[in-house]
Amino acid sequence: MDSITGNPVDFATAVLIEPKSGKEIDGQISDEKGQIRMIEVPTGTYELVITFLGYEDRRIPVVLTPEKPDADLETVYLLPTGISLEEVTVTGEAAIxxxxxxxxxxxxxxxxxxxxxxxxxxxxxxxxxxxxxxxxxxxxxxxxxxxxxxxxxxxxxxxxxxxxxxxxxxxxxxxxxxxxxxxxxxxxxxxxxxxxxxxKKNKVEGISGNVNLSAGTRLNNAVLGLSAAKGRGGININGSMFYAPPRPGEVTFYRSDNVNGAERILDQSGDSEAARLGFGGNAGAFYDFNAYNGITTRLNYRGFNQMTKMNTEALLIDPSLTENQMYQRLSDLDMLMYSYDWNTDFRRTWPDSKREWVVGFQVSGNVNDTRNDISIDGTPDALDYAEKALNNGDNLELTAQTDYTHPFSKQVLLETGLKAVRRNITSDYDYRLFDSTAMDFVPDPTRSDVFHYLQDVGAAYAS
CATH class of the missing domain: 2.170.130.10 (TonB-dependent receptor, plug domain)
Structure with missing residues (x-):
């Protein structure tokens, strides 16, 4: 703050220095409220140097210990020197x-x-x-x-x-x-x-949000995001949706064969239309207990629904048959697929080192529900046919993992860890054929099945 006017001093430079070595540990620029915040600073004894054109420099001792890793300096006043310089603009390009x-x-x-x-x-x-x-x-x-x-x-x-x-x-x-x-x-x-x-892990104090919309002939998108952070913790929530409008398609097929001196002709034409709707979102939270210990958790959910309709007409002229064959085939496919995963990680780091220990747990799943209806209306009547196929698939996976990284030197790095995984996969396929006598779709056990797969994996690694 300006010691005379009491107004915030924005764009002031604050540098945290280690007194013995003179090494700069961190540096920040004050915001429009005059606030400065440094995070993930190792424990130790430092000197905070605050400078700004037109003000005297301020040097403040700062001591951080494992028992008290945070320091709140409250309000710092800068004394004007009466020197005024013209504006200086500094530009730079970050490494992408x-x-x-x-x-x-x-x-x-x-x-x-x-x-x-x-x-x-x-x-x-x-x-x-x-x-x-x-x-x-x-x-x-x-x-x-x-x-x-x-x-x-x-x-x-x-x-x-x-x-x-x-x-x-x-x-x-x-x-x-x-x-x-x-x-x-x-x-x-x-x-x-x-x-x-x-x-991103939002560490900017306050609440922020974003809305993005895009439209086109192939795809339309809508995205909504919200983030909030205060102190050592924060949360973020995002939701999104996309819609691919129905896209028509056409196909034609003509084939002529000479069979024993007679011409055999197959003439097919068809059209299709497919549309897709996608949806998803995620929510995450983090909290840093101190400069070296923190926990994060995140939930993701994604899915889409695809609808495809096909219409095919065919004519078969075969001299070996008593009459020509004609049929119309209708296909209606409805597929719903969605997945989710929730993971939580605890991370431990060490000062002045790339040592890291992470313990994580994850639950993930994938669901695939598909319905496909097919019907054929033909001449002669013997070609008439109808079927329904339902496939419900479910995949659940549980994972527990711990990883440890230890650098012995700049050239030598040890990575080691343990991992346990349980996978439970189920697929239920139900096939039904239309029975003209019963006037209903009857299950066909020869083409229906239930598949169940269970797997447990334990692993260790070192490199």
């Missing part, structure tokens, strides 16, 4: 892409071009990655990849990677890591590499 030993990091939050899009738009800007018009992702030409959210697998990618990416707002993504040489810490899936999408 970082090249590391085993990965490439794309800092999406520093790229203003990502505003208003979704995750597929962000991945299109990441080096080594390619995303086609349908949202399918490949790494150096290979689609054998694995996508993680904050270092953890997510059930939302089990059904459709392209649809899942459409449901993640670009404004929610902090960075994307392309890991081309995965260590033993990661599972063996994804031989081409791993894509790790890191979401």
């Amino acid at each position: 892409v970082e090249n590391k030993v085993d990965r490439i990091v794309y800092n999406a939050e520093k790229d203003v071009a990502n505003r208003g899009g979704d995750a597929s738009d962000v991945l299109r800007r990441v080096p080594l990655l390619s995303v086609d018009l349908e949202g399918n992702v490949s790494l150096r030409g290979s689609s054998n990849i694995r996508i993680l959210i904050n270092g953890r697998p997510s059930g939302m990618f089990a059904s459709s990677v392209a649809d899942a990416l459409k449901m993640i707002p670009a404004d929610e993504i902090k960075s994307v890591e392309v890991i081309t040489s995965p260590t033993a810490k990661y599972d063996g899936e994804g031989s081409a590499g791993i894509i790790n999408i890191i979401t």
Whole structure:
């Protein structure tokens, strides 16, 4: 605060210095209220130096201990010196892409071009990655990849990677890591590499929100986000929806064969219409107990409903038959797929070191309900046919994992951990054929089945 007027001094520079070495530990700029906040500062004895043009420098001792890792300096007054200088503008460019030993990091939050899009738009800007018009992702030409959210697998990618990416707002993504040489810490899936999408952890005091809308002939998107943070904790909530309008399609097929000197003709034509509605959301919260211990929890929910209708008409002229065959085939497909995952991580770090210990638990599931109705109306009547197929699939996975990282030097890093997974997969397929005598759809046990799969996995790694 200005010691004379009592007004806040914004854009003042505050630097936290270690007195013995003179090393700068952290630095911040005061906001429009004159407030300065530094987080995740290691314990120790420091000196806070506050400077601003036209004011005398202030030096304040700061002591942080494991028992008291926070320090509130309350109000600091700056004394004007009476010196006034012209405005100085400093511009700089942040590094958007970082090249590391085993990965490439794309800092999406520093790229203003990502505003208003979704995750597929962000991945299109990441080096080594390619995303086609349908949202399918490949790494150096290979689609054998694995996508993680904050270092953890997510059930939302089990059904459709392209649809899942459409449901993640670009404004929610902090960075994307392309890991081309995965260590033993990661599972063996994804031989081409791993894509790790890191979401933002809002640490800005106060409440903020965003609304993004986009419309087009192929896809319409709506995204709503809300974040709030105070002190060492915060929450964020996001909801999104996309709608792909019905897209018509047509197909024709004509075939003529000479069978024993006679011409056999098959003439088919058909049309189709498909529409897709996607929905999803997530909610997350975090709390830092002190500079070295924190807990985060996050719930994701994604899904989509696809409706496809097809109409096919066919004519078969075959001299070997007593009469020509004609039929109309109608197909109605309704598919509902959704997934969810909830994960909670406790993270412990150490001062002046890259040592890290993480304990995590995750519950993820994927549900796939499909209904397909097919009917044929033909001439002769023997071609008449109708069937119903219902497939209800459920996949539940429980994961407990702990990881520890210990650097012995700049060149030597130890990664070790334990992991336990339980997978419970169920698929119930019910096939019914129309019975003209009973005038109803009758189950066909030869084409119906129930599949149940249970798997327990325990693993340890060190590299």
